[in-house]
Amino acid sequence: MKTRRIGKTKLEVTEISFGAAALGGLYRACPREVAIDTLQAAWDSGIRYFDVAPWYGLGLAERRVGDFLRDQADGSYVLSTKVGRLLRPVPTGTVPHYGYVDPLSFDADYDYSYDGIMRSVEFSYARLGLNRIDILYVHDLGGYTHGAAKNAVYLKQFLDSGVKALEELRSSGAISAFGLGVNEVPVCLDVMRQADLDCILLAGRYTLLDRSAVAELLPLCRQKGTSLVIGGVFNSGILATGPVPGSHFDYMPADDEVLAKVGAMEAIAKSHGVPLAAAAIQFPLNEAIVASVLIGTAKPSSLTRNMEIVEPRLAEAIYGEFEPYTLVAPPLGAEAVRV
Numbered sequence: 001m002k003t004r005r006i007g008k009t010k011l012e013v014t015e016i017s018f019g020a021a022a023l024g025g026l027y028r029a030c031p032r033e034v035a036i037d038t039l040q041a042a043w044d045s046g047i048r049y050f051d052v053a054p055w056y057g058l059g060l061a062e063r064r065v066g067d068f069l070r071d072q073a074d075g076s077y078v079l080s081t082k083v084g085r086l087l088r089p090v091p092t093g094t095v096p097h098y099g100y101v102d103p104l105s106f107d108a109d110y111d112y113s114y115d116g117i118m119r120s121v122e123f124s125y126a127r128l129g130l131n132r133i134d135i136l137y138v139h140d141l142g143g144y145t146h147g148a149a150k151n152a153v154y155l156k157q158f159l160d161s162g163v164k165a166l167e168e169l170r171s172s173g174a175i176s177a178f179g180l181g182v183n184e185v186p187v188c189l190d191v192m193r194q195a196d197l198d199c200i201l202l203a204g205r206y207t208l209l210d211r212s213a214v215a216e217l218l219p220l221c222r223q224k225g226t227s228l229v230i231g232g233v234f235n236s237g238i239l240a241t242g243p244v245p246g247s248h249f250d251y252m253p254a255d256d257e258v259l260a261k262v263g264a265m266e267a268i269a270k271s272h273g274v275p276l277a278a279a280a281i282q283f284p285l286n287e288a289i290v291a292s293v294l295i296g297t298a299k300p301s302s303l304t305r306n307m308e309i310v311e312p313r314l315a316e317a318i319y320g321e322f323e324p325y326t327l328v329a330p331p332l333g334a335e336a337v338r339v
Contacts, residue, residue, distance in 0.1 A: 001015060001047065001048070002014070003015065003048075004291040006135070006291050007197075008198070011176045011177055013048075013078050014047055014048045014049045014078075014292060015291075015293065016046075017293070017295070018294070019052075020051060020052040020053075020056055020061040020064070021053070021056045022296050022298035023039070023052075024056030024058070024060045024100055024103065026100055027099060028101055030101075032064065038300050039064070041304055045303065045304065045307040048078060049078040049079075050080075051137075051229075051294060053082035054082065054108070054127070058095065058098075058103040058104045058108065059103075059127050062081060062124060062127040062128050066130050067129070079130065080133070081133055082137045082181050083121065083124075083136055084117075085139060086111050086116055086120055087106040088109060089105060089106055091105070112155075112157045113157050113158075113161050113162055114161035117136075117138075117162050117165040121169065133174075135175060136169065136178045137179055137180060137199075138158060138162065138178075138180050138182075140181070141191070142155075142187030142190075143336070144338055145183070145337075148334040163195045166178040178199075179198050179201065180197065180201070182200070183338060184212075184332065184337075185202075186332060188202070189216055189217060192221075192226065197226050201231055202231065203230075204235055206287070206290070207280060208265065208283045208319075208326075209261065210329060218287065221289045222289055226289070228289055228291065229292045230284040230292070232294075233281050233293055233294075234277065235280075236249055236250055238258065238262050239280035242263070242266045242276055243260075249262075258327070261327065265279075265325050268318075272314070277309055279318070281293060281306060
């Protein structure tokens with residue numbers, strides 16, 4: 001599989017990467033053997049960049065990714081995980097419901113400070129059982145997750161000291177790159193105006209449907225040499241399923257406007273003899289600053305099915321036909337959007 005460079009670093013990642021949230025039991029249980037089989041399917045397909053986070057299954061996904069990658073040769077893969085949440089043990093059966101089924105018995109506290117980030121990295125090494133992490137993303141900083149008031153506190157915490165931790169880790173060679181892992185554009189702009197990032201893992205905001213990143217973030221990334229890793233290319237599923245009953249957009253049931261837009265996009269894709277999902281998964285790779293498209297699943301069959309539509313590449317000219325049906329996320333209010 002082709003690779004692309006992360007920012008101005010020497011790190012190369014495969015154009016398609018694997019996101020491990022589902023391996024932590026996101027929305028449905030994921031038995032360990034299925035998780036390992038899914039990772040093996042990703043490896044067999046040529047994927048060599050794997051992304052995980054302490055949040056995914058409250059440590060469970062990191063354990064599983066580490067178990068798989070421990071058997072692979074040193075230097076044969078790229079691994080990213082995230083900082084910003086510290087896990088603490090809680091009594092069995094008292095884990096709050098965060099959407100993960102059968103997570104480990106931990107809860108999470110937000111901490112974007114220097115000490116919090118350094119502690120998070122050490123905990124991740126232990127859960128992964130690996131001695132190398134290539135990329136660290138600051139997870140879910142921003143008003144989308146925290147609301148305006150809390151985010152002001154967390155953003156100051158990160159800019160005052162958290163950035164220093166990441167810069168020290170990079171300069172020491174402990175990591176090769178760092179950035180943000182978020183679901184919104186505004187916090188990316190806020191941070192990039194005050195700090196240099198190698199990359200941003202942006203979920204759902206530069207897709208065939210949602211072009212929120214186009215107006216300001218893409219030009220700023222080009223100017224600063226910051227790469228994008230694009231997650232959520234199916235916008236919570238609707239670009240994979242089409243506008244069927246029960247389809248979701250941005251983690252919520254799709255409204256009539258979104259259903260109509262996706263219906264029009266589906267018709268365009270059919271007119272070219274390709275599934276809408278193929279256009280969705282390939283679209284971000286037409287942008288030079290996009291280093292990788294992240295796909296996540298807990299089923300080997302789904303992984304294989306998605307990889308089958310990565311090639312052959314669609315003609316770039318096709319994407320202009322989708323433009324009239326794109327949208328931009330509304331401005332964030334004072335309250336958290338994702339709760």
